Amino acid sequence: MPISIDSEEATEALAARVREATRRRHSLKIIGANSKAFLGRRTSGRPLDLSGHRGVIAYEPSELVITARSGTRIDAIERLLAKHDQKLAFEPPNFGGGGTLGGMVAAGLSGPSRPFVGAVRDFVLGVTVMDGRGRSLRFGGTVFKNVAGFDAFRLMSGAMGCLGVLLDVSLRVTPRPRQQRTLAFNEDWPRAQGRLTSLLGRPLPVTGAFHDGARLYLRLSGTERAVAHAASTLGGDKAALKIWNELRHMRHPFFAAPRLWRLSVPRTRSVDGLAGDWLIDWAGAQRWLVTPAPDGAVRDAARAAGGHATLFHGVVDGEDAFEPLSPPLMALHQRLKAALDPAGVFNRGRMYEGL
Amino acid sequence: MLGEFDPRLDARFDAYDRETLTARLRTVLPADGLLSAPEALRVYECDGLAAYRSLPGLVALPRTTEEVREVLMACKAMGVPVVARGAGTGLSGGALPFPGCVLLSLSRLAAILAIDPDARTARVQPGVRNLAVSEAAGPFGLFYAPDPSSQAACSIGGNVAENAGGVHCLKYGLTVNNIAALEVVTLDGEILHLGGEALDAPGFDLLALMTGSEGLLGVITEVTVRLLPQPAHARALLAAFAAVGDGGRAVAAIIADGVIPAGLEMMDNLAIVAAEQYCGAGYPTDAAAILLCELDGEEADVASELARVADICRAAGASDVRLARDEAERQRFWAGRKAAFPAMGRMAPDYYCIDGTIPRARLPEVLDEIARLSISHGLPVANVFHAGDGNLHPLILYDARREGELDRAEGLGGAILELCVRAGGTITGEHGVGREKINQMCVQFSPQEIDAFAAIKAAFDPSGLLNPGKAIPTLARCAEFGAMHVHRGAVAFAHLDRL
Numbered sequence: 074m075p076i077s078i079d080s081e082e083a084t085e086a087l088a089a090r091v092r093e094a095t096r097r098r099h100s101l102k103i104i105g106a107n108s109k110a111f112l113g114r115r116t117s118g119r120p121l122d123l124s125g126h127r128g129v130i131a132y133e134p135s136e137l138v139i140t141a142r143s144g145t146r147i148d149a150i151e152r153l154l155a156k157h158d159q160k161l162a163f164e165p166p167n168f169g170g171g172g173t174l175g176g177m178v179a180a181g182l183s184g185p186s187r188p189f190v191g192a193v194r195d196f197v198l199g200v201t202v203m204d205g206r207g208r209s210l211r212f213g214g215t216v217f218k219n220v221a222g223f224d225a226f227r228l229m230s231g232a233m234g235c236l237g238v239l240l241d242v243s244l245r246v247t248p249r250p251r252q253q254r255t256l257a258f259n260e261d262w263p264r265a266q267g268r269l270t271s272l273l274g275r276p277l278p279v280t281g282a283f284h285d286g287a288r289l290y291l292r293l294s295g296t297e298r299a300v301a302h303a304a305s306t307l308g309g310d311k312a313a314l315k316i317w318n319e320l321r322h323m324r325h326p327f328f329a330a331p332r333l334w335r336l337s338v339p340r341t342r343s344v345d346g347l348a349g350d351w352l353i354d355w356a357g358a359q360r361w362l363v364t365p366a367p368d369g370a371v372r373d374a375a376r377a378a379g380g381h382a383t384l385f386h387g388v389v390d391g392e393d394a395f396e397p398l399s400p401p402l403m404a405l406h407q408r409l410k411a412a413l414d415p416a417g418v419f420n421r422g423r424m425y426e427g428l
Numbered sequence: 429m430l431g432e433f434d435p436r437l438d439a440r441f442d443a444y445d446r447e448t449l450t451a452r453l454r455t456v457l458p459a460d461g462l463l464s465a466p467e468a469l470r471v472y473e474c475d476g477l478a479a480y481r482s483l484p485g486l487v488a489l490p491r492t493t494e495e496v497r498e499v500l501m502a503c504k505a506m507g508v509p510v511v512a513r514g515a516g517t518g519l520s521g522g523a524l525p526f527p528g529c530v531l532l533s534l535s536r537l538a539a540i541l542a543i544d545p546d547a548r549t550a551r552v553q554p555g556v557r558n559l560a561v562s563e564a565a566g567p568f569g570l571f572y573a574p575d576p577s578s579q580a581a582c583s584i585g586g587n588v589a590e591n592a593g594g595v596h597c598l599k600y601g602l603t604v605n606n607i608a609a610l611e612v613v614t615l616d617g618e619i620l621h622l623g624g625e626a627l628d629a630p631g632f633d634l635l636a637l638m639t640g641s642e643g644l645l646g647v648i649t650e651v652t653v654r655l656l657p658q659p660a661h662a663r664a665l666l667a668a669f670a671a672v673g674d675g676g677r678a679v680a681a682i683i684a685d686g687v688i689p690a691g692l693e694m695m696d697n698l699a700i701v702a703a704e705q706y707c708g709a710g711y712p713t714d715a716a717a718i719l720l721c722e723l724d725g726e727e728a729d730v731a732s733e734l735a736r737v738a739d740i741c742r743a744a745g746a747s748d749v750r751l752a753r754d755e756a757e758r759q760r761f762w763a764g765r766k767a768a769f770p771a772m773g774r775m776a777p778d779y780y781c782i783d784g785t786i787p788r789a790r791l792p793e794v795l796d797e798i799a800r801l802s803i804s805h806g807l808p809v810a811n812v813f814h815a816g817d818g819n820l821h822p823l824i825l826y827d828a829r830r831e832g833e834l835d836r837a838e839g840l841g842g843a844i845l846e847l848c849v850r851a852g853g854t855i856t857g858e859h860g861v862g863r864e865k866i867n868q869m870c871v872q873f874s875p876q877e878i879d880a881f882a883a884i885k886a887a888f889d890p891s892g893l894l895n896p897g898k899a900i901p902t903l904a905r906c907a908e909f910g911a912m913h914v915h916r917g918a919v920a921f922a923h924l925d926r927l
Contacts, residue, residue, distance in 0.1 A: 135684040136787050158686060187627065194633055195605050208876040216785040218602065218819045218857035220591045220640045221865070221872055222900070223884050227604070227636035231628070248686030270546045274569060276657040276725070299729040339625040341546045358627045380626035396630035401618045405887065406631055412883035424631070 084240075088207030090121070091238065091418070095205045100421040103234040105144060105173030109180050113233050113423040115390045121238065123175055130241060131215070134159060138198060138215050140243040143175030150174065154246055162190040162247040164321045175239040181231025184321035185281040185292070188340070188355045194230035196245045202229060202237035205414035215243045234420040235428060236413045250280075250294035252301075255316065256309035258289040262353060263343075265289035269356045270341055277303045281317055282356035285327075292317055320354060327352045330363040332387030334371050338380030347374050361385075372396065395424060403427070430838065430863060431480030433526060437905040438897035444506045446485055449530075452506075453488060456498035461536075463487035472531045475516040475523040476578070479780070479834060480863055482524060484511070484531035491536045493613060493649040500647060501617040503530050509893045510615070512643040514554060514586030517578040519781055520862030522590065522642050526896050534585050537649060540564050547625065548655045549608055554585020554648050558592075561653060570655035573600035576858070577766065585648045591640030593858035595691045595765075598816035599724075600656065602858075604639040611650035612638060615889050620646070637884075642860050642899040645888040659724035662690065663734055664758040667741035668715035668748040672696060675717040676791035678744035679815045682721065682737055683788065689737070691722040692816030696795070698775075699768050699810040699823070706771035709764025710757075712748060719746075719815065720761055768812045769823070775810070776825035780837045784848030785857035788818045794851050798822055798844055805840040807833070819857035820848070846871050861899045869899075870906035878903060 094101050100118035126144035134157040141150060147167045154160055164184025165177045178200070183192040199213030202225075213219060213226035229236060258265065265284050273279065278299050281292030290312060293300045319325045327350070338344060340357030349364030364371060368384070375382035381396035388394045398406060406428055410417065422428065433439070446464075453462050463469060464486050473481040485508075490496045503510045512532045513523040525531050538555035545568035550561055558579040561572040575594035576582055582592070588610065591603045600606070609623035623635035638645055669675040675694055682689065695703065696717050704711045711718055721737050723730045738749045752758035772779040786794050795811065802809040802824075813820045822844055826837040845855040845868045855861070855868040869878065881900045885892070901909075 133787070133789060135680040136789060137683060138787075181628075181633075191601065191605055192628065194636055195601065204880060208880070210874075210877050210880050212877070214852070214854050216787060216853050216857070217817045218593050218597060218785045218814070219854040220858060220860055221854045221856050221869065222861075222877070222881055223645075224591070224604065224636050224640055225880070225884065228633055230633060230636075232632050236632070248688065251686070274545060274548065274657055276659050278725075295725075296729050296733065298732060299726050302726050302728065337626040337628050339547055341544075342625075355627060379624065381624075381630050383630075398631050402620060402631060402634075405614075405620070405634070408887035409632060409884065412887045413880060 084209060087238070088203065088209070091203055091205065092207040094119070094418040095207075095416040098416045099418060101418050103179070103238055103420055105176035106146070106169070106171035108168040108172045109176055111386055111388070112180055113388070113394050114392070114426065115388060116420065116422045118421060123238065124173060126240070127173075129153060136215070137246050138243055139246055140215060140241060141174050142241050143173060143239040145174045147172045147174060147177055155249070158249045159246045160249045161196070161244065163187060163193050163196055165193060166322050168322065174242050178230050178239055178242055179232060179234040185283060185317050185354055188282070188358050189280045190247075192230070194227045197226050197230050197242060198245050199243040200226045200229050201240040203240055204237045205416055205418055209240060213243065217245055233424045235410055235424050237419060252295060252297045253314055254293045254300050254304055255312040255314050256291045256293070256304060256307055257312040258291070258309045259287065260289055262351070266341070266357055272307065273356060277307070283316075283320055284353040286351065290316060325352070327361065327363070330386065332363070333385045334362040334364065335383045335385040336360040336362060336375045336378070336380060337383070338375060338378040342378045344374050344378045347371060393425070398425065430866065431482070431521065431524070433482070433897045437902060437908055439509070439526070439892060439902075441509055441893070442507055444508050449502065449506055449508060450486060452502045453486065453499060456502070457488060457490060457495055461489045461491065461495070463489070472513065472516070472525060472533070475513070475518045475521060477519050477521040477524070477862070477864055479828070480521045480524050482527045484525035485528040487531045487533060489533050489536050493611065493619065496532070496647055496649050497613050497617045497619065499530065499532060500613055500615050503893060504615050504617070504891065507891065507893065509896050511895050512589070512647050514583035514589070515557070515581050517582040518586060518590060518860060518862060519783065520856065520860040520864040522860050522862035522895070522898055524863050532647060534583065534647070534649075541650070543568065545570060549625070549652050550655055551650065551652045552584055553650060554583060554588070556584050558582050558584060558587055565655045566658075569658050571658050572653050573606050573656050574603045577769065584651050584653065588639050588648050588651055589641065589643050590858070590860040593814070593819065595693065595814065597814065598692060599688050599690045604636055606654050607635070607639065607651060608654050609652035610635055610638055610648055612646040613649055614646045615891065615894055623652070625652070640860070642862065643895040644885050644899055645894065659690070661727040661730050662722055662724040662758065663730050664720060664722040664752045664761045665734055665738055665741075666711070666750045666752070666761050667719045667721070667738070667746040668712045669717045669719070669745060670715065670747050671745070672717045672795050673792035674745040675719050675815070676788070676795070678719055678741045678746065679791065680788050681740045681744055683816070685736065685740060687723070687733055687737060689721050689816055690724040691720065692814070693720040693765050694718070694813050694815035695765065695768060696811040698808065699812045702771040702775050702810060703764040703768050706774060707763050707767045709760050709767070711764050715747070720765055722758070765812065772810060772823050772825065776808070777827045777829065778825070780824040780826065780841055782820070782822040782824065782841050782844050783856050783859035784845050784853055785817070785819045786848050786851045786853035788815070790851040790853075791815070791818070794820070794847060797847055801840055801843050801847070805836055805843070807837060807840055809840070814857070817857070818853065842868060863898055866898065866901045866905065867909045869901045870909050875903055875906065878906060
């Protein structure tokens, strides 16, 4: 049954379920739209469905802040923001269109603009989260400059729901650029990488840089003047804007591969010794790979390039999705989880075995 | 007074044998790397919040990560509290020594290790000054964006510990948005590498958690910062208003129009007059408030956007709008704002800088209430603030030599911070909680939230030896302070209507 938490009674009912799970050490599987069920390790657990806990709580365009319940759909939030010429700058993917705010923060995935504007965690201003003792905790707030208390709200971004149940989230929103344009360059990745290194050292309004194997696509965003000026200095061919949405929501045919790797590496480095098909986003900092190479070889190559690899699609039972942590870091993760979730009930094992 | 640690409320540690610890630290530190003479310790008795003072037992000055590690392990083994210190410019008493502690100064880890202009990163040691990073990156056409007003002196390690902000946050973000990686030493002597050269790292976002943790979780020994290309062009505008509320409305209108200024600062009449007397910036001293707005980017673009801002200010009731004609005039506009704090030093023997943030829309009413509090406490308050992000810096003028004035200034400061919380904001926008705002933490957070913070702290430092009595209050302190009842209900917004 989807949960709606619109009253103290409903909050208390959720808290009672959480406390009961903690007492019995049951695992709870937190679900929004379940659109990112493929992400992370395969787990079992009793479903805790938050998709009914929806609705915008506060939105004041001149404050550049929106607060909504965690089950609120991302597309509903974006439609509301668009009415006021605002947007979520980090362009979260919305698989199948039904994704929720809570899932967006928990998965911590950001779209093509990420290297240029920041990730989900850079735009989360505050969260209310229920911990393993059934306590509703508000971390952060609704203002951008806020250094009171630990940044536990940023910690929730990308934590895969392992630290608590997100109840509501406050996000910083940004004005929509008045003008956008796509430029395309017919060149292979090594040439494109060189071009990017040079142009990213200059103050240009670039908000996307992606290579599909044959062409480099650049997106420019800003005022009419700024975009026109940058386009005239950069050259290239004009291309459609829709590719950015295909990329953002992973609707590009490349992403249909049953076993898909994501390599997060420094954009200026090369990843050596891996055969396969590449799709390169984030100006080189996020590289998607379909390869017959064994898992160990993929992880080793990503590490050698100064980054890490995630098995994004195609994780089977018992298999790791994320890069394993060093023993001291893993021990710290376990202590941190225990601080908020003492019986380890939330999304047990979703991120790592033993967490 | 808050400056004194109260062992009943904050932390109590068993006495340790100073001779034994000294002998042990002498074996791991260079000959001049351990200070114990009273006159040498005196230098470290306070940070930028000089009203609070206490003496450390020893001062350690390591030169390497390994020496930091040895110091921490020695302190852990003997149960000695440790307070890390960067340049000591902090304004919240975050580096105030716990009485008898080991004060761990990172000032000798001060090397810029590498600048990678292609990756746009700089790897630096924590004692490097903020401004030195931008100076070193300048020849590559790059800069480090966070620019706290103390940037000529403050250190990067301290910036990370406090999640420092500055004038340009609205456009470029805080410290947390501008760093890539940290090397951190835990009290256990574990060397952790958080974040990395890639845009994300596996696991929890410990890089974000460590940023702004005020020295409670670990000691930062290396920082990799992200650099940005220097903007091609910057121009500034000064708008004068006959009423503070008009200036506040102009700020909201500029943001609502979709303009993101590089800087958007406001000063009230007392601050204008003080700055004008101090440095002759050309400010209109009859204005109730002035707004400084700077835009950066491509030249033609900046000019057209600035014209929009000028129109918005006039529509909001600005009596005078001046566009800086050249770079010299732009610098002059900023000189007055940057001189606002020292200028206060001429208006009164002492001033106390407050640091709260509120939603922008609440600016006029919060300023009215601050004016009322100023009268009821009998101390003048000048206001300078980062208007673009609602970060207020009320400056309370007082004279510490007069009986009771410091206490009154503290009381007024606390009342202003609680006002910020009631307005939907926070008790600290960029200076940190430190020692100064430890009581107000009990106003902003519930006992459950304070308890969760304490549990996070214990996950890193179960013995509580790292910077005790700062940033996160004990529940005993909150009970004593008696502020628990002020807190909102258990679930924020639970009963509000949906939109």
